Amino acid sequence: MSVYIDLASRLIHDQAKNLAVTCPHCQVMSHITPVAVPRFEDLTVHKPKQVGLVYLCDNCHSPVFLRYTVRAYHTSRIELSPQFVEVERAREKFTFTYLPEEVEVLFKEALLCFSNGAYNAFASMCRRTAQAVFADLGEAGKLRLFDELNNVRDLAGIAPEAFNKLRTILFNLDDDPRSNIPTLDSYEAGIMLEVCKDLLYEAYVRKGKLQQAMMVRRFFLEETASNLTSMAQTAE
Numbered sequence: 701m702s703v704y705i706d707l708a709s710r711l712i713h714d715q716a717k718n719l720a721v722t723c724p725h726c727q728v729m730s731h732i733t734p735v736a737v738p739r740f741e742d743l744t745v746h747k748p749k750q751v752g753l754v755y756l757c758d759n760c761h762s763p764v765f766l767r768y769t770v771r772a773y774h775t776s777r778i779e780l781s782p783q784f785v786e787v788e789r790a791r792e793k794f795t796f797t798y799l800p801e802e803v804e805v806l807f808k809e810a811l812l813c814f815s816n817g818a819y820n821a822f823a824s825m826c827r828r829t830a831q832a833v834f835a836d837l838g839e840a841g842k843l844r845l846f847d848e849l850n851n852v853r854d855l856a857g858i859a860p861e862a863f864n865k866l867r868t869i870l871f872n873l874d875d876d877p878r879s880n881i882p883t884l885d886s887y888e889a890g891i892m893l894e895v896c897k898d899l900l901y902e903a904y905v906r907k908g909k910l911q912q913a914m915m916v917r918r919f920f921l922e923e924t925a926s927n928l929t930s931m932a933q934t935a936e
């Protein structure tokens with residue numbers, strides 16, 4: 701695979717047709733097209749070790765920024781390493797509407813850590829989120845979520861080693877918090893993310909949605925009842 705900037709400041713990328721990333725704006729895995737490439741002359745004057753390119757998401761047409769490491773400066777081409785860094789990564793989404801404020805603040809930061817590939821910072825923020833949830837729901841709520849975690853393990857078939865780490869991070873809160881947080885790799889962090897979303901959904905979102913739906917039903921019922929009453933009165 702070769703990627704380089706030529707004398708005319710064009711980006712020549714032999715895999716350009718297959719270049720796709722998860723767009724940070726529309727969250728769709730989309731092909732991206734280069735729209736702003738640094739000028740060849742400028743780069744050869746300063747010879748920076750890294751260069752930034754702007755692409756356009758083919759799906760939503762928002763800008764996508766990629767950073768490449770320069771492999772070599774030649775007289776007629778600037779060779780880039782094919783591996784790039786996505787400067788702005790797609791954010792993980794979650795419905796925060798029904799969460800208590802403290803839980804929302806902490807879990808938002810957890811998602812931010814995850815999106816930036818800081819998986820152990822993510823694990824620590826998941827623990828803080830869990831602490832806030834347990835403080836809010838009390839011991840009964842904590843036990844309910846512990847049961848739910850076991851359900852998730854059975855439903856999703858999570859491997860024992862990963863599961864034990866998740867359980868330790870979320871539920872073993874009594875010991876010295878510095879000593880007992882296991883480290884997570886990207887795969888385990890991905891499992892952790894889905895498990896936390898499920899637990900928060902179970903603890904707050906499901907109940908909130910149901911309550912709201914019931915409220916809407918009651919509203920329409922009362923509305924219909926009062927309409928019927930006024931129709932009956934008009935008929936009299």
Ligand SMILES: [Zn+2]
Nearest residue numbers: 723726757760
């Ligand atoms: Zn997009």
